[in-house]
Amino acid sequence: MHRRTSVGLTIGSFMMAAACSTEHAVGPGAPTCRSALASQIALAVGAYTSLDPAADSGCATFPANSSAVDSAEYLIVPQSAAGTFGDSSPFALRTAVPAASAALMAHYVTPPSSPRSAAVEFDGFLRRLGRTRAFGTAAPAPPMSGPARAAIPLLISPPTLETLRTFVVCASLTCNQFQHVTARAMNVGLHIAIYVDTLAPTGGLDSADLDTLKQVFDSRLYPLDTATFGGVSDIDSNSVVIVLMTNVVNKLVTSANCTSTGFIAGFFLSVDLDLTAPADSSNHGEIFYSIVADSAGTLSCAHNRAQVKRLIPATFTHEFQHMINFVQHVLVNGSQAEEGWLDEGLSKYAEELAGRSYLQQGDTATFSQYAFDDVYDGYQYLSATGSSPLLIQYDQGTLAEVGASWLFVRYLVDQFGTSLPHELDGTRLVGSANVAAQTGQSFTTSVTRWALANWVSDDSVPGFVVPAELKYTSWHFRRTFASLHAQDPAHFPLLYPVVPATSAGSAVNLSGTLRSGSGVYLRALQGPGAPAFTLLLNAGSTPLPTGVVPRLDVIRIR
Secondary structure (H helix, E strand, O other), X not given: OOOOOOOOOOOOOOOOOOOEEOOOOOOOOOOEEEHHHOEEXXXXXXXXXXXXXXXXXXXXXXXXOOOOOOOEEEEEEEEEOOOOOOOEEEEEEEEEEEEOOOOOOOOOOOOOOOOXXXXXXXXXXXXXXXXXXXXXXXXXXXXXXXXXXXHOOOOOOOOOOOOEEEEEEEOOOOOOEXXXXXXXXXXXXXXXXXXXXXXXXXXXXXXXXXXXXXXXXXXXXXXXXXXXXXXXXXOOOOOOEEEEEOHHHHOOOOHHHHHHHOOOOEEEOHHHHOOOOOOOOOOOOOEEEEOOOEOXXXXXXXXXXXXXXXXXXXXXXXXHHHHXXXXXXXHHOOOOOOOHHHHHHHHHHHXXXXXXXXXXXXXXXXHHHHHHHHHHHHHHHHHOHHHOOOOOOOOOOEHHHHHHHHHHHHHHHHHHOOOHHHHHHOOOOOHHHHHHHHHOOOHHHHHHHHHHHHHHOOOOOOOOOOOHHHXXXXXXXXXHHHHHHHHOOOOOOOOOOOOOEEEEHHHOEEEEEEEEOOEOOEEEEEOOOOOOEXXXXXXXXXXXXXXXXXXXXXXXXX
16 A cells, blocks of 8 residues: 655654535424334434434434523434445434424535545555455466576475565556566564565665564564464465565556556565466465565655655555465465455554554654654545445545544544454455444444544533443544644644534534444534424435434533
């Protein structure tokens, strides 16, 4: 994946717009609600509920504000709690008149889209290949000299320094063609062997650079990922994971496209772990592919030595989780590969976890290098939660989708403990069924609580005590985003990216789209002595489809 730059920015240790809204009074054009079926909201400050529109015809009645001096406030989130991808529906949430007739059609607004990334699209594509096994093949290998051919290791333990080996490498963003690459074993450690393309540009990483990378991989990232997510296979019987630094990865994105869609720093290809795959599309071993240093930009956009040394460790730990996840689901448990959204969220968590290993040593700068992408992507999602689903079959190329996956996994780990990633990887189950089984609660419960946590987690309202199950315990996101806003307002334009629509309870008019796992935020206010009001959640003139598992999440803020 491409790493967004965090040079000069620090996340620090702050851890532990989507839809249209207008205000108007209820009038003759307001929809009507069957009062006999309406849910009666009776919440103390800090209490919350999640309503199923199928049980109350989408109607919820909020009581009059009995105080003559204090205002009342509710955070309301129309949400899809669907545990499957591709489920979406227009919705309308409007103040209604208690009666017995049908509702009026509302106006729908499409939220803004998230930036796209070639690396994110490619990562999602690779997750799809892991589930479909639809790979291309390599052209015939070029002839090699006798001594080099004799030096190619097939089954060794471990590789020998300076020996050559021929690999087949995915050479396009659709992996419909593979290219043969000759590389030399330049550094071999206990768990990692680094090979470098013999055609790599001059002036690349030197032996000291490679030794530094080997030490990071061997001593920190490999032990951390295997302890957190599970063991990796050794189908080639060489006792190491190979890091292949090759020109082919640089060339996956042209220099012209680098500036608009970013580049790909590295990847894992699941076909390498398929012993039944033909040799012209599989290396039959555990391999992580990486860019090479290319300061002059002869292959694509330029990457100097310092940048490569900074990028590759975080990319490795991300892709290594994908490798472990595939090994555990497919090779160990004989199941299918994990769904892309959850697999990606776990890999983003791996990046953050690697950063935290430095934070324990007081190294906030290196922590920021590892975790910055996670926080940036999370900001993208929170900026327009209505435009991106949590559950997607494969990454569609937006940073917001990746941010949603990380935030959800981060929330689950905070709630259920650091053993959860290992349990999510080491099972036959996938997706929402996996989450439900490992947490011991329904996916609907987890995802609706997560939606509320994205607004209330940080105790931002005086006198409001956040329920423990609605908290991120490892981050104080309001402080984190406020700090980044102060450092870089161009990329972090808001103090906090979730900006709910706001209106009086008697004048709610919110519309948009419910997408699998995601919702849209609204603050409904009641002045002192304000009367009761009723809200109707539907698809405009019809009930919301059951496939989106619609929910109306409500928490009383004051």
